[in-house]
Amino acid sequence: MLTGRKYRLDLAPGQAEFAERIGGVCRSVWNTALEQRRTYRRREAWIGYHEQARQLAEAKGEFAWLAEVPGHCLQQTLIDLDQACSRHGTWKVRWKSKARTRPSFRFPEGAKIAIERLNRRWARAKLPKLGWVRFRITRPLGGTVKNATVSRDGPHWYASFLVEDGVVTPERHDNPGSAVGIDRGVAKVVTRSDGRFHHQVFARDREVEHAKKLQRDVARTTKGSVRRKKAVARVAHLARKIRRRREDFAAKTAHALATGFELIVFEALATKNMTVGVAPKPDPGQQGAFLPNGAASKSSLNRSILDKGWYRIELATRSKARSTGACVITVNPAYTSQTCNVCTVVDRRSRESQAVFRCTSCGHTEHADVNAAKNILTAGRAEFVQPSPGVRAGARKPRRRVGRKANRQATAAQATAQTEPELAGIPRL
Ligand SMILES: [Zn+2]
Structure with a gap:
């Protein structure tokens, strides 16, 4: 490989x-x-x-x-x-x-x-x-x-x-039949359905403060000056240090997951929604002026420092899985944090706080992220037929495409089918 x-x-x-x-x-x-x-x-x-x-x-x-x-x-x-x-x-x-x-x-x-x-x-x-x-x-x-x-x-x-390197992906994982659901969060970077956590603080409070100071230093220098260059280099140095920690964490987590489990289920991340900008807030007292809307706190520096690198973890796991024979899939994360893993009742009030899940229906109490990770695993198991130990090759259940996205895809497919003959002869992208 x-x-x-x-x-x-x-x-x-x-x-x-x-x-x-x-x-x-x-x-x-x-x-x-x-x-x-x-x-x-x-x-x-x-x-x-x-x-x-x-x-x-x-x-x-x-x-x-x-x-x-x-x-x-x-x-x-x-x-x-x-x-x-x-x-x-x-x-x-x-x-x-x-x-x-x-x-x-x-x-x-x-x-x-x-x-x-x-x-x-x-x-x-x-x-x-x-x-x-x-x-x-x-x-x-x-x-x-x-x-x-x-x-x-x-x-x-x-x-x-x-x-x-001549290495081939093994046909079966060393730990056949094992599966884990992964909930990615902020309080704990990675929560597993077996109740274990992988966590690391990438930027310590002191470093976040220091980054802000360095950023102010940059703002005080003139564009194109030597001082600006040096100040920018200091910001980059700190950002690099934090990035390395994140890369290291992703590699270690990926190793633990890919060697330990045959089926690894992540939630599909809606990165598009997460990176959306903050809406401008017009000032009612003054036309054409705007009130602070917190956009600055979404700036790229902050993002790069506070970022938990969820996608990187998934990517590293997929890469590592090639050498262990593990299978990585993603499932729709909708309601995974509001569903009780025991009685499957969905109720947003069941999530008592950041950390505690207490089912309003059956009273089941658990760490909220572990409950979510278990739901992710359940969803993954429903989608993926895991071969029982000793049996070769896994098969994916045919996916039902539902909802707006599927409709859109169907319409697009129809549209291309209809317009295709007219496009003949024109080079396509
Ligand atoms: Zn329940």
């Missing part, structure tokens, strides 16, 4: 500068190509990867700064853009800003990347045009390299290799 291996690079000063330049060129290729796609769309025309790649090859003859960076990285940028546009639509794909995007570029040809071990601690990789780059080999590569991505995070450069 394909796995990632990430190492911190020890670049020579010249190499770091060159890497920064490659990152910059890839960024401008992305932005130019995106603008081109949008311009075409405005004129109701369409341009795809192949034409853009052809134009890029032509442009390399004209501009030396394009020709000096590895051509494959630029092509890869166009491929990435193509994929992003077909997945999210040309208008939703975002620009890469110099200040906000971390430089990153990929060498897509693993066969052209040579890797040599120098001694017990160090190894080096030969990347096209960048030359030999040294890195601390903190864990073995363990397979053949498929591609390499070089990126910078703060002051350090990293190389992550995509490796085919």
Whole structure:
């Protein structure tokens, strides 16, 4: 199976500068190509990867700064853009800003990347045009390299290799028949249906205060000044530290879940609703003015610090599950916190407080999150036929699609079916 291996690079000063330049060129290729796609769309025309790649090859003859960076990285940028546009639509794909995007570029040809071990601690990789780059080999590569991505995070450069390690997903989990429901929350990050918790405080109160102070420091500096640059770097340093804690937590939780249970049921997160902005509150006393509405507290810095990384946990679990044979599914979370797991009566008053669930019907009392996690497990079990121990392969029950979404999908399917003949001959996205 394909796995990632990430190492911190020890670049020579010249190499770091060159890497920064490659990152910059890839960024401008992305932005130019995106603008081109949008311009075409405005004129109701369409341009795809192949034409853009052809134009890029032509442009390399004209501009030396394009020709000096590895051509494959630029092509890869166009491929990435193509994929992003077909997945999210040309208008939703975002620009890469110099200040906000971390430089990153990929060498897509693993066969052209040579890797040599120098001694017990160090190894080096030969990347096209960048030359030999040294890195601390903190864990073995363990397979053949498929591609390499070089990126910078703060002051350090990293190389992550995509490796085919030859491991195959086991047909049955080591713990057949076991299942767990997961409730993700704020008071406890992860609550399991067996009553256990996985919790960590990612940003301590002191750090949240410090982040606010650092943010004020940034606000006091002038745009483009050296002081601003330093202040921004301090904010980024703290944010990075917190992000790492979250990544570490996600990996450990994912490991515990994927090795312990064959079926893991998450609630499907409605991220769209969660990230919705705050409505502006007009000031009744003054026309055109607005009262504070708490929008600032939803700012990106706060989000990045207070974020519990729920999606990351799910993603890490799915990734880990590939090597243990566990199955990860998501279910609709509606009413899971208001339903009694014993008598299945739904009543919002049953949730007495953040932590306590006391059923108004049967009196069943439990930790509110554990009750919710149990409901999630029940829903998951109803949807997924788990093979009994000793039997091979799990089957998914056919899903009933109900509600507005299903209707919308049906209408969309009909619409495309009807208009399809007219569209013949026009290249489709
Ligand atoms: Zn009950």
